[in-house]
Amino acid sequence: MGVFGWTNRLVTLLFLAGTTLLLILIVLSGAIESYPIDRYYWVQGDTSGISGAPAVSRWTFWGVCNIDSNGNTHCDSLAPADPISPVDNFGTTVNVPSDFVTNRNTFYYLTRFSFCFFWIALAFLGIAFLLYILSWCSYAFNKVVFLLVAVGALFDLAAVSLQTAAAVMARNAFHSAKLSSNVSATLFGIGWASVACSIYLFFSTGASFIKRAYQSHKEYVEMQKYKEQALMYQGKQEAINNGDIAESYHINDDLEQNRASAAPVPDVHPPESHQSGIKFFKIRRSQQPGDQESV
Numbered sequence: 001m002g003v004f005g006w007t008n009r010l011v012t013l014l015f016l017a018g019t020t021l022l023l024i025l026i027v028l029s030g031a032i033e034s035y036p037i038d039r040y041y042w043v044q045g046d047t048s049g050i051s052g053a054p055a056v057s058r059w060t061f062w063g064v065c066n067i068d069s070n071g072n073t074h075c076d077s078l079a080p081a082d083p084i085s086p087v088d089n090f091g092t093t094v095n096v097p098s099d100f101v102t103n104r105n106t107f108y109y110l111t112r113f114s115f116c117f118f119w120i121a122l123a124f125l126g127i128a129f130l131l132y133i134l135s136w137c138s139y140a141f142n143k144v145v146f147l148l149v150a151v152g153a154l155f156d157l158a159a160v161s162l163q164t165a166a167a168v169m170a171r172n173a174f175h176s177a178k179l180s181s182n183v184s185a186t187l188f189g190i191g192w193a194s195v196a197c198s199i200y201l202f203f204s205t206g207a208s209f210i211k212r213a214y215q216s217h218k219e220y221v222e223m224q225k226y227k228e229q230a231l232m233y234q235g236k237q238e239a240i241n242n243g244d245i246a247e248s249y250h251i252n253d254d255l256e257q258n259r260a261s262a263a264p265v266p267d268v269h270p271p272e273s274h275q276s277g278i279k280f281f282k283i284r285r286s287q288q289p290g291d292q293e294s295v
Helices: 003-028 086-090 098-102 104-131 139-176 185-261
Strands: 043-046 056-060 063-067 073-078 181-183
Touching: 003 104, 003 139, 003 185, 043 139, 056 073, 086 098, 086 104, 098 104, 098 139, 104 139, 104 185, 139 181, 139 185
Parallel strands: none
Antiparallel strands: 043 056, 043 181, 056 063, 063 073
């Protein structure tokens, strides 16, 4: 792998770490009362006219916090998925801006679902961050990281979108009632920055996943070709070996047939006499009388 590949991996790792950190900062909103976390809130509004509410209320990730005269944040009544809804937060509709009353369900479900989606996004992207280094040496982990990032990015986008819609509607509700209100640029900046990082991670890990999938498929196709070539070579060798054996059998059969059809070879050696080895021969009788036939 070249310099570009390693650079892309390091950048992706940094974005995963950054996205996880941004989501953790969102989750810490309202849980810590010290600086700088006490400056993280979704929306702030004037609730001095509402019975049982502080003069100024800030809606954080964990619920409503109040601001004292010195500007210090106090979060005493926090709860999971506490919605941006003065009707539910303070248990009254007296002097509550009318939009909060008529659209109570909208505020309630937007913010409660947003709370859940942030946790899901943090879980998926955090696990992807922990497993990303393993994906450098394993295609299976590469696939898992891409799926985790895809799901995490989807829920992160949904969470920030829902929370943004609810906060803007809440600010407009206060403004409609002639009450001061503002949306926190800090926390929403963190939220949308996490979305931007998530989208980048989706395309980055997706491109890496597609590249690894293509390489894996290419290696599989090449391996299949090698297997086919090996099988063809093995078949040829078996055919050649079978042909040699058949030819050998054919030659042996021809030799056997030639031997069977050939005439018997006469014995060139004359039979030996069964006598005692004494050879008799005749000597031609002499012309002179008195000569005897010798033996």
